[in-house]
Amino acid sequence: MTRSFEFSYGFATKGLILFILFGYPLIQLSAQNCDCKDYIYLNDPANHIIHKFDATNPTAAFAEIGTPFAQGTIQSPHGSSADINGNIYVNDLINKHTYKLSCDGTILATDVIDPGVADSHFNAFTIGNTVYMVMGVQTPPSEPFGRSNIVSYDLCTGERIGALCIEEERNRFWGLQLGADGCIYTSNTWGLAEHSIVKICDWSDQDFVDERCYNDAVFIDDATIRANATVSDYVIGVTGDEQGNIYFVTTVPGYATSCISKYDSNGV
DSSP, rough: OEEEEEEEEEEETTTTTEEEEEEEEEOOOOOOSSOOOOEEEEEEEEGEEEEEEEESSSSSSOOEEEEEEEESSSSSEEEEEETTTTEEEEEEETTTTEEOTTTTTTTEEOOOSOOTOOOOOOOEEEEEEEEEEEEEEETTTTTTTTTEEEEEEEETTOOOEEEEEEEOOOEEEEEEEEETTEEEEEEETTTTTTEEEEEEEEOOOOHHTTTEEESSOEEEEEHHHHOOOOOSSSSEOOOOOSSSSSEEEETTTTTTEEEEEEOOOOOO
């Protein structure tokens, strides 16, 4: 069994950014010739490293596997997900590629999907052999910070299936999570201006094909986040648990201080 997590911005130490906070969980069965264990994959974008930890013993410290699991090739790794064969997919934020790795860390492919006109690839999750990811799109000069959609790809062919768009005045998503309730959660991280957690329950793969747009999907709004978080200039990683609680990371410019907020399934 493979458990992969997206760990997003955490805190700064000695002038470097250590990225250790989370965005989402994913469990997939592995059909490769690997030990059948529980693993955690941790992205360290600042140092271009992917760590792998053995999480078999829940009461013991996690033991790191590899030196590390992957280092240097994937620049600013974001988003980790797995297919039904246990392969790991990680986005290269700098080069705008999606890498495919075996469960022993071997790079099997350097760009498994066609990004088309998209820019940066952020967090992702998979269902079967379909990957869903936050992906930027080209925008006119009037939108200098860009916009983003949730895009789906067939991992067998690398072909784009479709996308969901969220019609907000400011739209720049980062975190992405498939909740235990079947809803899609994503974090709108429009920095100092406005941010939110978006929740989409009324969705299907056909909605991706139809390029459906949502205009009333805000689950936790900017005012609520700012009123309850210790720091709230940016909202990045988002995840959830089996009880329907939602967790997301908020931080400040420079990422020197971060905190994790927890809300229940009603957004309280």
